[in-house]
Amino acid sequence: MKLKLRMSLQKKFMLWIIVLLTAMVALIFFFIEQRERVAIFEEQKSKGVLIAKNIVQLNLQPFIQWDEEGVQRNIDEQINEDVVYVIFYNRYNNLFVATSFIKDYEESYQYSRLGEDADEDTFLCEKKDLLDKHSGQILRLLEIEVPIFAGDSPSRWGSVMIGLSLEEMRAEIRQTRLILFLIHGIGLLIGIGGASLLARRITDPIKKLVEGTVKISKGDFSQEIPIPSQDEIGNLAQSFNEMSHQLLLTRERMEEAHRKLIQAEKLASIGRLAAGIAHEIRNPLTSVKLNIQKLLQSNQLDEIEEEHLSLSQKGISQMEKFVKELLSFTRGTELNLERFSIEEIIDEAAKMIAESLELKKVTLEKNFAEGLPQVLVDGDKFRQVFLNILRNAYEAVEEGGKINLSLSHLDGDSGGKIRVLISDNGCGIPERDREVIFELFYTTKSSGIGLGLANARKIIEEHKGSIRVKDKKGKGASFEILIPCEGEK
DSSP states (O other): OOOOOOOOHHHHHHHHHHHHHHHHHHHHHHHHHHHHHHHHHHHHHHHHHHHHHHHHHHHHHHHHTTOHHHHHHHHHHHOSSSEEEEEEEOTTSBEEEEOGGGGGGTTTSSBOOOOTTOOTTOOEEEEEEEEOTTTOOEEEEEEEEEEEOOTTOOSOOEEEEEEEEOHHHHHHHHHHHHHHHHHHHHHHHHHHHHHHHHHHHHHHHHHHHHHHHHHHHTTOTTOOOOOOOOSHHHHHHHHHHHHHHHHHHHHHHHHHHHHHHHHHHHHHHHHHHHHHHHHHHHHHHHHHHHHHHHHHHOSSOOHHHHHHHHHHHHHHHHHHHHHHHHHHHHSOOOOOOEEEOHHHHHHHHHHHHHHHHHHHTOEEEEEEOSSOOOEEEOHHHHHHHHHHHHHHHHHHSOTTOEEEEEEEEEOOGGGOEEEEEEEEOSSOOOGGGTTTTTSTTOOSSSSOOSOHHHHHHHHHHHTTOEEEEOOOSSSSOEEEEEEEOGGGO
């Protein structure tokens, strides 16, 4: 069974950045070190040539006089940590004098290596490792040999060879290498820190994108991916947000279509039930109603009997009204669309309930915006809608209450919508009931049958509008009705 090592995108990004930084810094380190090595070597070579020529100048007079003791004494004084040994060769390239160190290696340094054609600018330079026979240590040296010229003589009088210790150069190289290592380490740490920030800036939006897509895949289409960047990831997040918005709209449309389908099936069932009720109730109810009317026309009834028959007649009328409203709700009615001013329809509905409002001392306040466009609606049906809602508001408020009517225009494509807001300061609607008050037969009134608001919503939706209970500060209830303007039809 193969195990796959899972690594996050941020870790992969960090790993590759570290590898690339390490390789780049190592390459830079290599080239800089090589350049420093060459520069330090050239510096040491120039230093050795200067020391050798200085020794020539210091010993030129005794050398041309063949004063071996004087030259020997002078070169012995030149020996220090840098200069390990000094050798003088005569004009015949034979050993003239040398410091004590080189006497252990006379077989290697008996003759000069300079050619006959050497001039004042000529010098020989060679790296060499020697075993110190006294200490047993390996000495790393730079041998430099320069010619000796006296006065204007064109002939070479001899040459001087020095053994220059490379320990100073090696120490300088080690110091340079240490500095380069420190720079490499600091650069690598800065690079890793920068790579971490860069990786986080790249991967954090991707994480948000993944989290958002997971929520969207679980059906949370209201989820928005908050990535404000203007790069490819930002464009992708914006596309996902647009996609989720479209999916949300599609789901809402599907839910609305499903609700309407259920409503249609419910209405069909209720229609069949209503037809049965009408058939079973209307015929005997009509017979009872006619008999009661005949009895009321008789002069043989006393006052109490007439009162009872009148109550029975009112009950029959109420039953007929219920059957009529039920049949009207379940039947698909054809709309008689005409252009109307919505203010006119509301004013007519208000007039029909004005007497009741006056008796209860209820104030009706109107706040209508000016210049509202006309709407293409069935005036009678919308009058019924407003009358039902106003009647509910009237029944909800106490004596001396207040009902507010406001009209405004909401701008939008194709003409916008007319917004009707009917508010009261009555007992209000509990939040748990706001979604069900438009259902058929749902009512909180002891004498209600639950058809008013259901029928109102049906009429409004037939006109492509909407109705909902709006949140209201303080006491009372508020109904918001949106009616498409003529341009949206």
